[in-house]
Amino acid sequence: MSKRRQFRVLSNRAGMLLLLTVVLAGFLSCIPASRPAPVLEPPPGGEVETPTEPQPFMPPEKKPEAAKAAESEEVLPADLELVKKMVVFGSSTWTDTGLDVEEGQQIFVKGTGGISLQRGNPTAFCGPEGKNLQTAQQPLPDKNIGALVGRVVRLISVSIDPATKKETRNELIEVFYIGSESRVLIPIRGRLFLGINENIAGDNSGEFKASIFRVKEF
Secondary structure: OHHHHHHHHHHHHHHHHHHHHHHHHHHOOOOOOOOOOOOOOOOOOOOOOOOOOOOOOOOOOOOOHHHHHHHHOOOOOOOEEEEEEEEEEOOOOOOEEEEEEOOOEEEEEEEEEEEEEEOOHHHHHOOOOOOOOOOOOOOOOOOOOEEEEEEEEEEEEEEEEOOOOEEEEEEEEEEEEEOOOOEEEEEOOEEEEEOOOOOOOOOEEEEEEEEEEOOOOO
């Protein structure tokens, strides 16, 4: 091949290479430049909180019925032993507990609920502590009327009138205050009664709930 022909071939190749370079440069200029990700600036006086992943919902743990009952029971001192639970009606002055007690014995009585000292009168309502009023018509005149009280009755003798056949009971009676709760040293041997501190109870309504405990000796 002559030199002139070789030069012509080289010139053609150089022209094609230059053309490809120009086309490639034009193509690259059309591609938009990538932008860096925006950086969040913290708000004034605070920091940007990092979002947390939502936590799965966990239903509340169900406790057994026995555990619920145990939680509802009041924790009592270790020296108390439950003997009886009973209702003391406000319309009755005394309610027999069915329990015989001994002199010097210790008991603990707890009362809840409420009574009305005049049926239908909302202002006459009171709890086991009674209403702040004292009258002569009460077993314990120096305590609140309507309060929860107790008494021990000891039968001494029974006599019958020959003419009328009427029975007369000779009794020794000791009355004591209880209120919402009280530890009592039994004054005499006899039958235990619970009642309200009022002698006329026919127009009363409502009831107290009483729990009677024996105080254990260690």
